[in-house]
Amino acid sequence: MIIRRIMQFYFLVLYLWAGYQFYSLVELTLAGNTADFSLRFPLIETFLPLSAMVGLKQLISTGVFDQVHSAGLSILLIAIFSALILRRGICSHICPLGTLTELLTYGRNHLVKFRVKIPRNVHYFFMVPKYMLLFFFIEVILVQMSGADAAAFIYSSYNIVADVKMLTFFLNPSPLTVKVVSLLVVMTIIIPFFWCRYLCPYGALLNFAAVFSPLQIRRQQAVCDSCGICDKQCPTNIQISRSARISSPECTCCQRCITACPTQAISLHNRITAKILKPAHYSLALLLLFAIGIVSAQVSGHWNSPVLPLLWTKYLSQVSVIVHP
Template structure:
């Protein structure tokens, strides 16, 4: 667990620092200074998932990699591949939203001891929105949009400054947005990991990939004393104590059940080699996959955009009047 905590803290601080640096870039550029793109960390493109999906459509249709936000597409591909191998470990180790949700849940547990129980059928129904959102985006972007339309969007003024648009969206939220965010915070306090479990379409996409992962959480019945502690620890409400192998794609491999089990009956299990995997080795392997993926993207020219600086400063002063295409 300690490696997972370190990873969570590192990536949370990385995203906060990247956000601050990008804010400085936007402010100085709008003030008339020359845009210093060394302040723009490509990891901020993590928050442009729709742009990355359009970039994927262009790549599939034309074979051309996104030249405007290449890091966004690279991160999408790395995340999807990581889910094929390591299930949804990205959610419990790297995603800043997952980390913030976990911090919020920890504070909630210190102040409130009650939990809101609801039938499992309700739980399954609540999961539908994220899959509906994912299917909508797949239908509109990957299926209906042509390669030419995808390229047109990628080079549009809106997409070029979509990172700045996203920053403005959070820095100057509308009254409706404040209500939505406030409602999500309240729901996360009442129902742990509400966004991650029921609304995140990115998580839904990773769920599909996780189905094919050779890794799973496995309970050894001969060691289990049926105390039910693992069920209480699971943030996604999986009934671990009633299963031998956890095949649910909702499992984020957070290792809570493994650490909490008093009889050590729960382990990571590799179905291909039929061997157990230590949690620390899992976390390190997941980290290495992301490091290798990012380095590969940098070396291959699919991380920093050579084109974006030519247009970004030009369109940024028009940010308030550039509409969504």
């Protein structure tokens, strides 16, 4: 569990630092200085998932890897592959939004002593929106869009400065954005992990890959005393205490149920090798997979864009008038 906490803290600080550096790059470039792209960490393209999905469409249709936001597509592929092998561990170990949500929930649990119990049928109903969002993006991008249309979007001025558009979205939010974000914070205080459970389409996408993962949470019924602590600890509202084997793709392998169990009745199993995977070993395996994925992308030329610096500088001054194609 301690390794997961270290990973969460490290990646949260890394993303915040990357955001600050990118902000500095934008401000310095707009002030007339030569763009220093060493200030732009490719990792910020994590926040361009729709661009990455368009890049995936181009890759599937034409075999051409995204040359503009190369890291964004690489991160998407790494995330999907990691879900196939290690379930949705990225959500509980690496995702900065997941970490911020967990911190908010931690503070809420220490300040507010009530818990909202959501009936199972309501819980499943609330999960519908994230899958509707995911299917909408799949239909519009992966099904309807042609390879040529995908390539045209990738090289559009809008996509080239999509990172700046995202920065502007966070720094100068509209009144509607402030209201929506405030509502999400309030809902997360009332219902822990509200965004992750019910609205995140990225998590919904990883769920489909996680179905095929060989990892599975298991509960030894002979050892379990049915105290229900595991159910209370689960951030995705899985009823662990009622099943011997938990195969729900919603499981993020956060290890909270494992470490909280007073009788050590819960463990993480590999269905192929029939081995128990300790929490520390799982976290290290996830970190290693993520690191190997990034290094592989760098070595193969699928991390740093060969064309983005020139095009980005060209369109930066026009970012306020560039609209979605």
